[in-house]
Amino acid sequence: MYHLKNKTAISAILKLSLKKLWTSFKDLLPIIIVIAFFQAFVLQQPLPDLGEVIFGSILVVIGLMLFVQGLEMGLFPIGEAMARALARKGSLPWLLIFAFLMGFSTTVAEPALIAVSSEAAEIAAAGDLISSSTESMNRYAFGLRLSVAFSVGIAILIGVLRIIRGWPIHYLIIGGYMLVMLMTLFAPKEIIGIAYDAGGVTTSTVTVPLVAALGVGLASIIKGRSPLLDGFGLIAFASLLPMIFVMGYGVVVFK
Amino acid sequence: MNFIIDSGSILLTTVRDILPILVLITFFQLFVLRQPIPHLGRLLIGGVYVVIGLALFLIGLEKALFPVGKLMAAQLSDPTFLGGEDTVLTNWIAYLWVYLFAALIGFSTTIAEPSLLAVALKAGEVSGGVISPWGLRITVAIGVAIGIALGTFRIVTGTPLHIYILAGYIIVVLQTFTTPRKMIALAYDSGGVTTSTVTVPLVAALGLGLSEAVPGRNPALDGFGLIAFASLFPIITVMGYAQVTHWFVSRNIKKRSTGENR
Numbered sequence: 001m002y003h004l005k006n007k008t009a010i011s012a013i014l015k016l017s018l019k020k021l022w023t024s025f026k027d028l029l030p031i032i033i034v035i036a037f038f039q040a041f042v043l044q045q046p047l048p049d050l051g052e053v054i055f056g057s058i059l060v061v062i063g064l065m066l067f068v069q070g071l072e073m074g075l076f077p078i079g080e081a082m083a084r085a086l087a088r089k090g091s092l093p094w095l096l097i098f099a100f101l102m103g104f105s106t107t108v109a110e111p112a113l114i115a116v117s118s119e120a121a122e123i124a125a126a127g128d129l130i131s132s133s134t135e136s137m138n139r140y141a142f143g144l145r146l147s148v149a150f151s152v153g154i155a156i157l158i159g160v161l162r163i164i165r166g167w168p169i170h171y172l173i174i175g176g177y178m179l180v181m182l183m184t185l186f187a188p189k190e191i192i193g194i195a196y197d198a199g200g201v202t203t204s205t206v207t208v209p210l211v212a213a214l215g216v217g218l219a220s221i222i223k224g225r226s227p228l229l230d231g232f233g234l235i236a237f238a239s240l241l242p243m244i245f246v247m248g249y250g251v252v253v254f255k
Numbered sequence: 256m257n258f259i260i261d262s263g264s265i266l267l268t269t270v271r272d273i274l275p276i277l278v279l280i281t282f283f284q285l286f287v288l289r290q291p292i293p294h295l296g297r298l299l300i301g302g303v304y305v306v307i308g309l310a311l312f313l314i315g316l317e318k319a320l321f322p323v324g325k326l327m328a329a330q331l332s333d334p335t336f337l338g339g340e341d342t343v344l345t346n347w348i349a350y351l352w353v354y355l356f357a358a359l360i361g362f363s364t365t366i367a368e369p370s371l372l373a374v375a376l377k378a379g380e381v382s383g384g385v386i387s388p389w390g391l392r393i394t395v396a397i398g399v400a401i402g403i404a405l406g407t408f409r410i411v412t413g414t415p416l417h418i419y420i421l422a423g424y425i426i427v428v429l430q431t432f433t434t435p436r437k438m439i440a441l442a443y444d445s446g447g448v449t450t451s452t453v454t455v456p457l458v459a460a461l462g463l464g465l466s467e468a469v470p471g472r473n474p475a476l477d478g479f480g481l482i483a484f485a486s487l488f489p490i491i492t493v494m495g496y497a498q499v500t501h502w503f504v505s506r507n508i509k510k511r512s513t514g515e516n517r
Binding site for chain 2: 023026027028029030031033034035037038042043045047048049052053054055056057058059060061062063064065066067068069070071072073074075077078079081082085086089094098101102104105106108109110111112114115116119120123124126127129169170173174177180181184189190192193194196197199200201202206208209232233234235236238239243
């Protein structure tokens with residue numbers, strides 16, 4: 001009897017993990033289809049190191065599955081509950097500190113940002129902008145990530161203030177655009193591309209769900225705010241401010 | 256053996272990357288909210304999953320996504336593929352396959368993006384059914400496709416990035432004043448959610464590979480910027496979509512009301 005129960009539990013776990021694997025695989029599927037189509041019909045060449053690429057893709061799928069699964073098990077529910085509890089507590093300073101730290105800490109852990117910043121360090125080293133020792137490359141990549149994380153923290157803080165005070169979003173965004181253009185005039189040319197990209201890179205797996213929970217949670221508690229209208233917009237700030245801060249980082253590092 | 260050492264060091268750095276979130280949660284839970292952490296066991300197991308998953312993802316990235324992105328860029332801009340030695344490699348028309356590849360990667364990954372699906376469903380609620388989730392997803396995907404294709408065109412021609420972005424900003428600002436207000440925040444957000452964890456490294460590698468392959472381009476100056484395009488253009492297409500549907504709906508209402516008056 002016990003044996004039978006154990007068996008069904010195992011098969012249920014197996015089924016669940018297969019389902020999870022399939023969901024992460026689906027993220028990769030369109031890329032596989034497009035690349036396979038180009039290799040087979042346009043380039044008409046086999047992909048070199050196919051085994052290595054397949055092995056790497058499997059690691060990506062399993063890694064992403066575990067990563068998201070881990071977030072859903074612990075971090076997301078607690079993060080959401082805390083955002084709601086803090087909003088209800090009604091202490092503005094703590095709420096703002098929480099908003100900043102949440103933006104900062106989730107961005108530091110963002111996989112896409114880790115990947116792109118190390119790539120940026122290699123490019124900067126190859127272009128003789130920084131010295132090509134591993135240490136200075138690591139320092140540059142880490143500095144990039146810290147300035148992006150810091151700016152996302154500030155962005156979430158401003159976004160939360162906006163929800164509380166009910167400021168219209170578009171003036172803030174337009175002001176941000178102007179700042180971006182102003183910084184572009186001063187920033188060294190080599191940082192502009194990566195700075196502009198930093199905006200899009202920051203907001204993916206870890207940041208979006210937690211930040212969206214914070215925004216919607218806040219907007220549903222404060223009177224006169226609609227969760228659907230005012231809950232959005234945090235991500236927009238989080239993709240705008242990193243551009244400004246990374247250009248600032250470039251001014252400090254390259255000059 | 257090297258593989259094991261590499262994996263070990265990656266594992267250690269991922270622990271460091273996750274640490275701030277853990278500190279944040281424990282600090283606020285214990286000292287500000289003054290409550291015990293609920294489901295501590297689940298949180299710990301989840302944390303272990305996160306660290307291992309992130310490490311595996313980063314290893315796989317180095318082995319698969321980065322090399323493939325660069326390789327595709329190199330193959331698609333190879334002189335023999337582009338049509339022998341007669342082709343002028345600085346002529347942007349020679350790289351049509353690159354633009355098509357960029358657009359297809361952008362479109363297909365965006366359609367499959369789970370966080371976009373969530374936002375699209377919410378947008379359907381906000382607009383009271385006027386904006387259909389499918390319509391929005393296709394609009395965003397078209398925006399990303401145009402964005403990345405235009406971004407590769409920029410890398411090939413070597414024109415300055417900020418001019419394109421400035422033009423995009425001006426369009427966004429102009430649209431902001433004519434788009435139904437309910438849709439504005441959503442449109443701004445749709446730019447950020449399009450670029451997923453899998454797409455970003457691949458697209459970044461595509462841009463860097465392309466800037467290495469096209470003669471006269473410098474990866475440090477020209478290689479980046481594709482993701483910036485991919486997060487700007489969906490804002491424009493989503494606002495455009497909102498404007499068009501709004502216009503159709505209000506025209507229908509006008510028609511109906513004039514019909515009733517008769």
